[in-house]
Amino acid sequence: MTQHAQQSVAAADLPERGQPFAGGTFVTRYWLNGEERALVLLDDELTGRWGEYGQDVAGAKSYSDGTANTRAMAEAGSELAAKVLELGAHIPSHLEGALLMSAKADGVATLREDRWHWLSTQCSADLAFGMHFGDGWLFSLVKSFERLVRPVRSLPIQ
Template sequence: MPAAAQTAPAVNIPEIGQPYGGGFFSGITRDPETGKRYLNITAGAEHELVGAWGEYGVKIKGADSFTNGRANTEAMAAAGSELAQQVLALRIGGHDDWAIPARDQQELQYRHFKPTTEANWQYGRSGDNPNSEPVGLLHTEESPAQTALEAFQEDGVEAFRPRAYWSSTQRSADGAFLLGFEAGLQYYYGKFYELRVRPVRRFLQ
């Protein structure tokens, strides 16, 4: 068989914000261990959930990935997180592999779907994303700008609320990473806080 015939067909990369895979295409991440590239899909606004991340003071094994939200979410659910269990039960657009986004998956959501015109936080490592393509850089006051996608702009039908959203990436026994969608602060909160979640899924390119 010719070599060309043995090559798997390439996956066409959609435009950012294009309806795709049960949601909207939100960018590319690479697994830091394997180097494999993944397309990331963000669910529509109607599928957002609210809840506590998990039990304060409990370190959950397997919930520390910056790129694999599904693995994190499964570990959270196994440890009793009701929020993670709700996300795993979702079936959207015929797909049932949704997850709470890992930190670097979530950064893509803000980078491409920022709802507001607020100046960005320039604090800590907000915006730093070594596992995305292209690599994410520290926020400046102007970058990223408000998304050009009207549906995702503030008060749009798919817009993120201008408040904090959980990621599935654990920081410690007491806290997990979050991202504030009003101005892009990436920090961590106590796991007992009830924050929003916008589910994601990913698949190999």
């Protein structure tokens, strides 16, 4: 497993939004589980299935914690989640997807507009959230279909 070396960042070392940082593009600052974090969008683009239709992944229901969701997905057998974790990254959560859409609208991030992207937040045993960055639609999609993923990193800000 390849892990990205940087584990945290000093607030003074953060670049402007939209600038290269930590192996991708710095998107924004946000709060997760009581901790301020930096969201970084990687350039990598993967395609795959979220998981198995009808399989409930109990640990992948967080609307905010994409890392926890992605780990739960991988533990449940998601090849896509395992590949993203190998990059030292995770699949964006529902919240992180909305932050990416905001960054795209602000002109600080580039995301494909022609396909649906998986988010790591599960809706049910059959469905998980996906986002269409062309118009910002957020929808529940059948987990066994292939969709895109743009991995992200979330680094604690010191």
